[in-house]
Every structure is written in structure tokens, then in C-alpha cells.
Amino acid sequence: MTRKLAVIGAGLMGSGIAQVSAQAGWDVVLRDVTDEALTRGTDGIKASYDKFVSKGKLDAADAEAALGRITATTDLDAVGDADVVVEAVFEKLEVKHEIFRALDKLVGDGAVLASNTSAIPITKIAAVTERPERVVGTHFFSPVPMMRLCELVRGYKTSDETLATAREFAESVGKTCIVVNRDVAGFVTTRLISALVVEAAKLYESGVATAEDIDLACKLGFGHAMGPLATADLTGVDILLHATSNIYTESQDEKFAPPELMRRMVDAGDIGRKSGQGFYTH
Numbered sequence: 001m002t003r004k005l006a007v008i009g010a011g012l013m014g015s016g017i018a019q020v021s022a023q024a025g026w027d028v029v030l031r032d033v034t035d036e037a038l039t040r041g042t043d044g045i046k047a048s049y050d051k052f053v054s055k056g057k058l059d060a061a062d063a064e065a066a067l068g069r070i071t072a073t074t075d076l077d078a079v080g081d082a083d084v085v086v087e088a089v090f091e092k093l094e095v096k097h098e099i100f101r102a103l104d105k106l107v108g109d110g111a112v113l114a115s116n117t118s119a120i121p122i123t124k125i126a127a128v129t130e131r132p133e134r135v136v137g138t139h140f141f142s143p144v145p146m147m148r149l150c151e152l153v154r155g156y157k158t159s160d161e162t163l164a165t166a167r168e169f170a171e172s173v174g175k176t177c178i179v180v181n182r183d184v185a186g187f188v189t190t191r192l193i194s195a196l197v198v199e200a201a202k203l204y205e206s207g208v209a210t211a212e213d214i215d216l217a218c219k220l221g222f223g224h225a226m227g228p229l230a231t232a233d234l235t236g237v238d239i240l241l242h243a244t245s246n247i248y249t250e251s252q253d254e255k256f257a258p259p260e261l262m263r264r265m266v267d268a269g270d271i272g273r274k275s276g277q278g279f280y281t282h
């Protein structure tokens, strides 16, 4: 039986999740607030399918069929009969709350309501619904068609059945899951990358080694694909400063205390690739 997925938000992540899900045979309703956002999202999906077809990694007929399984709409009511809903709107608690309150009224009782949040506690999102046991985190990574991980996050009240459905969904679209059993700030992945970037920035700040050598240590010594300071430049020093500050505020664990250097870089606008200057000049 074809199952129905609803994706709320047709931005970078939502369109990626819609893309891999339609390709895996899910009927997908992709919802955003404006036609422009939907067009941007579906154009991106089509361009990505075209690229896979031109590289011989996807059949043209399969790409066409997958596109045909995606319905783009601004009408939230269209998500009512979904089996799984993945929310991927802006990372703002009030926006997510508004969506989950509406979903709680609209979507059938058996459905799983998932959020793609990178950092907001699932428990806080679930708290505005009458069914916190049906709410779970499905944290996909960018670019969704390429990155194989999905971090499943249990909120305080998430049921085993909900977690199992979320796993089944993520695996059906080709992802491998890890489970975050407690809803801690930064989950597992953001805690790991924050700890590494913070220590790398401190080593650099105190003159222990150059940025290049710190990154080479991780690449050649540990087999990382990219060093932590290059990763910070790619992700955005501002984004990582925000993430580590949040984790520090919640955990009071000194290892997440943001280094002065990262704070000053953000004050000065040296936030990485986006600005042309970060730990490296781009």
C-alpha cells in the first residue's frame, strides 16, 4: 500500500525530504506558505533528479514517476490524511508551535508528527499537541539526497511505536538511523561537532597550531572527510556559535563554552564561506 507523507516547508530540507521520499515510492504532499517557495522547492527537486539521471544514477522514467508523486500546495488541509508528517519550517519555536497546533487538529490520530529541527527540544514542540507520544524528531542532514544519516530524537513522551514508525519511514527513504534516547540540547550530532569545533578554535586561538594543521590532524589522523575549522567555515561560524551557546546554557558543561575568538569573529562578520572570511579566506 502506498503511504502518504506530508512535508511542511519546501525549503532546503523540506524539498530534500520530499525528493528522497517520492523517489522511494511515498505519495508526498509538500506544503509551504507561498507559491514562490513551492516553485523554488519543486524546481530544486526537478534539477536534482535531472542531475542523478544525467549521471546514470536514476532512470528518467523513475524520476518522472517520482515527480508525479509530489503534490505541492499552500493548503494545510491537504495534509489531513498523511501517515507521517515531517515539519521542516524555520528554526523558530513559535513557528513550529503554530504548525503543530494546527497539525494536531487536522491529522488523523494514528499519524506520526515529526520535526526536522536541528536543536529545539522535541518535548517543547510536542507540548502544544494533545498527543506528545506521537511526536518525534527526524533530523536529516544537508544535502538530504546525499547524506545518509537520520538522527531520531525521542521527546520526553515519545512512544516506542512512534519511534519505530519514524525509523521505518527514514529507512524506507534510504537513511541509516541513530537514536537519541534523551531529549538533550544539541542531540548527539550537534554536541559532537560543537565539542570538536570549540576545542579546535581554542587550540587555534591560543597559538598551539595553525588552522591548516588542526584540520590536517583530523583528516589524516582520524580519517575525517573535513577538518573542524573548515567545517565551521562551511556551516557558518555564527550557526555553530549559536548551537554551542545553546548547549552550554542548557548543560552548563564548560567544554561547550564558546571561545572568545568565535564570538569576536561573528561580531566582525567573519562567519565563513558565506562572508568570504572565516578561519580561512575563501
Ligand SMILES: NC(=O)c1ccc[n+]([C@@H]2O[C@H](COP(=O)([O-])OP(=O)(O)OC[C@H]3O[C@@H](n4cnc5c(N)ncnc54)[C@H](O)[C@@H]3O)[C@@H](O)[C@H]2O)c1
Pocket (backbone or CB within 6 Å): 008, 009, 010, 011, 012, 013, 014, 031, 032, 033, 034, 037, 087, 088, 089, 090, 091, 092, 095, 099, 116, 117, 118, 119, 139, 140, 141, 142
Ligand atoms: N539547513 C540545514 O543544513 C539543516 C540541517 C538539518 C536540519 N535543519 C532544520 O530543518 C528546518 C528547515 O531548515 P531549512 O534549512 O530547510 O530552512 P529554509 O529556510 O530553507 O526553509 C524553510 C521553509 O519553511 C517555509 N515555511 C515557513 N513557515 C511555514 C509554514 N507556516 N508552513 C509551511 N511552510 C513554512 C518557508 O517558506 C521556507 O520555504 C529547520 O528547523 C532547520 O533547523 C536544517
